[in-house]
Amino acid sequence: MAVERIQPAGLNRPTGYTHVVRVGDLAFIAGQTASDSSGGVVGVGDVEAQAAQVYENIKTALASVGADFSSLVKTTTYLTRSEDIEGYRRARAKYMPTDLPASTLLVVTRLAHPDYLIEIEAIAAID
Numbered sequence: 001m002a003v004e005r006i007q008p009a010g011l012n013r014p015t016g017y018t019h020v021v022r023v024g025d026l027a028f029i030a031g032q033t034a035s036d037s038s039g040g041v042v043g044v045g046d047v048e049a050q051a052a053q054v055y056e057n058i059k060t061a062l063a064s065v066g067a068d069f070s071s072l073v074k075t076t077t078y079l080t081r082s083e084d085i086e087g088y089r090r091a092r093a094k095y096m097p098t099d100l101p102a103s104t105l106l107v108v109t110r111l112a113h114p115d116y117l118i119e120i121e122a123i124a125a126i127d
Helices: 047-063 082-095
Strands: 003-006 020-023 026-032 072-079 102-107 118-125
Touching (some): 026 047
Antiparallel strands (some): 003 020, 072 118
């Protein structure tokens, strides 16, 4: 089965990973953070602003394989503060108000950059 590696326009250019890997009718989206297209951190200290940027990045990643949020079948969310769970959920509801994918939520000590409060990786099923 062919493996397609995609670095979507509009996302920062990583040096050590690929944003989207498509295998057949599945797309695996690398953990998305609150980075803008130039790699700057959006919403320092504000989990809702960071989550919105993360979901915008996921939206861009999904579009690169002709998909949208309804295609998500699994997400894994990492937060650095348990008190941010409700803020994350409010932001998520703006992008996915219904038909949520299977989901795992973890609270971790730290993410790759000290200003990141949230990271979300995803799997989408593509028609």
